[in-house]
Amino acid sequence: MSNRGSYLVTPDILLRAYAAGIFPMAESAEARELRWFDPPIRALIPLDDQFHVSRSLLRTIKKRPFKITLDTAFKETMLGCAEPAPDRETTWINRTIIDLYTKLNRRGHAHSIEARDDEGQLIGGLYGVTLGSAFFGESMFSRKRDASKIVLVYTVALMRACGFTLFDTQFQTDHLARFGTFEVTRANYQHLLAEAIIKQPSKLQAPADWDDLVVLGFADKNNFVAK
DSSP states (O other), X not given: OEETTXXXXXXXXXXXXXXXXXXXXXXXXXXXXXXEEOOSEEEEOOSSTTOEXXXXXXXXXXXXXXXXXXXXXXXXXXXHHTSOBTTBSSOSOOHHXXXXXXXXXXTTSEEEEEEEOTTOOEEEEEEEEEETTEEEEEEEEESSTTHHHHHHHHHHHHHHHHTOOEEEXXXXXXXXXXXXXXXXXXXXXXXXXXXXXXXXXXXXXXXXOHHIIIIXXXXXXXXXXXX
């Protein structure tokens, strides 16, 4: 379904759309219009022990190669997600999308989890929308090997620690399937969404120690299924 008056979309309308199970995308970075999607099949990232992390990635995480941050570079993370990648020459993130989600971030309904190198440079991250205990993951990017994978693991750990119950990733991909992402029908998704948006988790904020959250408080207690 196309929205030919995309400039009329407001953050409030966007939140109501998410509450109804609908999300927007643009056809390209240059497109002025938004298209609205309500897929018949939805992909979810498990927030329980069905979330998989390979042993090799777990070993990398334990070396603590990156500094993880929350909401320190939201717009920059979106721009990173909009960059061309080997598997895509264009993006669905246009100027309208960036403007709308940046406003949601200012209102506390959109967040970015970032990875930085030793020099503090942004080298990976993801962003998404929160509503109740639901997190709607929008996009991720990586400028160094495993950066986006590591950010995803930290994001799942943060969602669990804060009491989130639904991690929507919209569409299934081979990359996400490795982490145990599974698909549900629209009807099942609507049921899970309705339960999630009425629950109030803890405030989403950076932990005192990101590494303890994952390396000590999560991974070493075998809460990941390492394969």
